[in-house]
Amino acid sequence: MAVRVGVLGATGAVGQRLIQLLEPHPEFEIAALTASESSAGKTYREAAKWRVDSPIPDDIADMTVTATDPDDVDDDVDLLFSSLPSSVGAAVEPAFCEEGYVVSSNSSNSRMAEDVPLVIPEVNADHLDLLEVQRDERGWDGALIKNPNCSTITFVPTLAALAEFGLERVHVATLQAVSGAGYDGVSSMEIIDNAVPYIGSEEDKLETESRKLLGEFDGASLTHDSVEVAASCNRIPTIDGHLENVWVEAADELTADDAKAAMREYPSLDLRSSPDQFIYVFDEPDRPQPRMDRTLGDGMAIAAGGHRASTFGLQYNCLAHNTIRGAAGASVLNGELLLENGYL
Numbered sequence: 218m219a220v221r222v223g224v225l226g227a228t229g230a231v232g233q234r235l236i237q238l239l240e241p242h243p244e245f246e247i248a249a250l251t252a253s254e255s256s257a258g259k260t261y262r263e264a265a266k267w268r269v270d271s272p273i274p275d276d277i278a279d280m281t282v283t284a285t286d287p288d289d290v291d292d293d294v295d296l297l298f299s300s301l302p303s304s305v306g307a308a309v310e311p312a313f314c315e316e317g318y319v320v321s322s323n324s325s326n327s328r329m330a331e332d333v334p335l336v337i338p339e340v341n342a343d344h345l346d347l348l349e350v351q352r353d354e355r356g357w358d359g360a361l362i363k364n365p366n367c368s369t370i371t372f373v374p375t376l377a378a379l380a381e382f383g384l385e386r387v388h389v390a391t392l393q394a395v396s397g398a399g400y401d402g403v404s405s406m407e408i409i410d411n412a413v414p415y416i417g418s419e420e421d422k423l424e425t426e427s428r429k430l431l432g433e434f435d436g437a438s439l440t441h442d443s444v445e446v447a448a449s450c451n452r453i454p455t456i457d458g459h460l461e462n463v464w465v466e467a468a469d470e471l472t473a474d475d476a477k478a479a480m481r482e483y484p485s486l487d488l489r490s491s492p493d494q495f496i497y498v499f500d501e502p503d504r505p506q507p508r509m510d511r512t513l514g515d516g517m518a519i520a521a522g523g524h525r526a527s528t529f530g531l532q533y534n535c536l537a538h539n540t541i542r543g544a545a546g547a548s549v550l551n552g553e554l555l556l557e558n559g560y561l
């Protein structure tokens with residue numbers, strides 16, 4: 218029987234992507250949709266300005282949106298996907314967890330909390346058991362798991378593939394699509410014929426979340442990885458797909474061929490939304506490109522290419538679909554991991 222799930226922040230850009238991915242999902246059944254007070258009481262069709270690239274599902278369109286309050290969500294809903302503004306998530310996600318709901322959240326609040334697993338299933342599924350520590354410490358029947366920032370998700374899998382070479386220092390420069398800022402996030406006058414070399418708080422997220430993801434969980438606490446990461450984040454006029462330039466300095470010799478082989482061989486998982494090939498490596502020097510490569514693996518693969526030796530170690534480029542692998546798809550994959558591991 219399918220697990221009954223809800224979407225917190227269901228009317229938003231990421232909420233709509235979640236619905237697009239969850240509606241046909243055989244393991245999950247959408248049973249609750251929440252948004253702000255101004256949407257509560259409306260049908261989903263009335264409340265959401267549907268903007269994703271497939272029709273609004275009829276059965277979802279007719280559902281009534283509720284306020285984002287545990288009292289308004291049925292008790293038989295087991296899993297909540299959260300795509301709330303982080304300030305709202307910080308206030309309400311713990312309240313849902315206290316009431317026994319398991320929350321798979323895409324919002325940035327609490328990502329760095331010591332007892333909150335920050336998970337990319339193919340990279341650090343073992344961190345999920347931090348939920349036992351969380352439940353002990355917080356006295357929750359529910360649980361809170363986070364996926365990382367979209368730009369973090371794009372390059373950390375490639376680092377995980379290279380970890381055996383002894384990562385010491387990493388530089389990453391991003392070229393981020395406008396969808397990462399939400400529909401109204403960047404005005405057309407600001408971004409057309411332009412690039413903006415600043416995205417608030419983004420660089421810090423890449424630098425800190427990456428070390429948490431690559432860290433070691435010993436069953437009681439998590440030690441962040443020692444790799445030094447420096448990030449520079451830029452907004453460019455693409456719609457979807459974050460492209461990143463990465464330079465890696467490793468303790469051991471690391472050639473372009475070694476890196477390509479390690480990335481190609483890095484395993485995927487058997488979860489329903491996992492791509493068959495997790496990291497798709499191009500030999501062509503001008504790939505990956507956002508428009509051509511963001512839908513690899515139904516938007517869940519990481520693409521890499523342009524591997525070469527440079528003055529600052531190994532250099533390459535990587536790419537991921539920021540609102541699928543980097544946001545809604547990441548939360549769904551974490552939901553599948555929770556299910557597989559008996560947390561639902």
Ligand SMILES: NC(=O)C1=CN([C@@H]2O[C@H](COP(=O)(O)OP(=O)(O)OC[C@H]3O[C@@H](n4cnc5c(N)ncnc54)[C@H](OP(=O)(O)O)[C@@H]3O)[C@@H](O)[C@H]2O)C=CC1
Nearest residue numbers: 226227228229230231252253256300301302303367399544
């Ligand atoms: N990891 C990633 O790559 C990405 C992450 N994000 C993150 O996901 C989250 C959502 O982003 P996005 O979908 O673009 O945002 P939107 O502004 O499009 O949607 C926000 C959602 O939250 C609801 N909401 C707003 N205020 C409240 C409130 N006070 N109480 C309850 N619900 C509220 C809105 O409801 P209503 O329609 O009623 O206002 C809407 O459903 C953010 O935290 C964002 O930073 C976003 C993009 C990519």
Ligand SMILES: N[C@@H](CC(=O)OP(=O)(O)O)C(=O)O
Nearest residue numbers: 323324325366367393397398
């Ligand atoms: N800041 C990211 C998207 C985002 O909302 O990130 P976060 O989930 O860390 O808030 C971007 O602009 O592409």
